[in-house]
Amino acid sequence: MKKVMLIITLVSMSFTSCVSKKKFTELEAKNKEIQDLLNTATIKLNTCLTEKDALSSQVEYLKKNNSDLINSSKELTVLTTKGAENLEKSLESLKEKDLKINRLQDALTKKDSVTLALVTSLKREVGIDDPDININVEKGVVMISIADNLLFKSGSYEVSDRAKGVLAKVAKVINSKPDFECMVEGHTDDVPIKNAVLLDNWDLSVKRATSIVRVLQKDLGVNPKQLIPAGRSSYIPLVENNTPTNRAKNRRTRIIIMPKIDQFYDMLEKEMKNLEGK
Incomplete structure (x- = not known):
């Protein structure tokens, strides 16, 4: 399994007054449940693969055994009843293991496929050539990082x-993705700020x-149910805040686009139940 994903990075201190503590706690708990479920799925998948290899070896042995029986006895034109039954059972069991593995792999890679398609779409729409915009995939979600100088004037929060x-x-x-959520994170450098409007970073x-x-909501028509604002202050820098250039890199807004946690959790839970029930 090449891609097992989804750790959604949510830090409780991010959500100040813009995201309710209850909402963030629910997201954080659900994220932990998904991670536990992914770990369990990985263990079960590895077990299935091991059992599949063992069954494959058994099938090959039965085939060779039956072939030897045929060659050693000219009048034996069919497999022995017992050998045929064992071979049939082994083939059926192997087929079931393959089905389980494929279902689980489909569940775990579905989100990855959607994410990669979303990255391609974003790069085409936004334009990856702009040095102030960076689009990539981290921990299974799409992240768009936009430099501070593209969005705001120094010390201002008015969008340009x-x-x-x-x-x-x-x-x-x-x-175009109504089943996705969009978290908007504000990041600053570590230079203290305080004025009549702003208390700190x-x-x-x-x-x-x-x-x-x-x-996004009022001017561009994005459904507010998809939006989550968060402030990260200066505590998650990209580089050290030791030069003007580095501080400029740390002043950024990050837009994280991700499938809704509940939907992905339900999808994975359903496939896990299917795996256990067969």
Whole structure:
């Protein structure tokens, strides 16, 4: 199994006033359930593969045994009844193992396939050539990182007109995936900020996230049920905040597009039950 995915990175301190503690706790608990289920699925899949190999060896042995019987006795024109029954049972068991393995692999790779297709769509819509925009897949979800200078003025949380053009392309993809959720994360550097409007970098990162969410909802028609704003302050830097260039890299907004946890959990749970019941 080449791709087993899905760890959705949600940090409780991210969600300040923009995401209810109850909502985040539910997402975090569900994510843990999925991870446990994925671990169990991996163990069962490995067991199935081992059993399949053993059955394959048994089938080959039975085939050779029956062939030897035929060659040693010219008048023996058919397999012995016992040998034929054993061979038939082994082939049937092997076929069932193959079916179980295929069903489980399909369940675990379905999300990966959708994710890769989504990345391709985003790169085509947004344009990967822009150095201020980075699109990739991390831990099974699509992440779009947009540089601070493309979205806001320094120390501001008002979305620029240029940014709205980029967000319109992102919104087009989100709107085409109504079963996906979109988390908007605001990130700052570690330079303290405080003024009449902003208390600190937590405040700035949260307000930037909610500003993006409002544009996506009000101006670009994204369903608000798909949106989750989060502020990360300066605590998840890409690089050390030791130069102006590095601090500029850390000032960013990250848009995470992912299948709804409940739907993926239900899909995987259903396939696990099918695997156990056969």
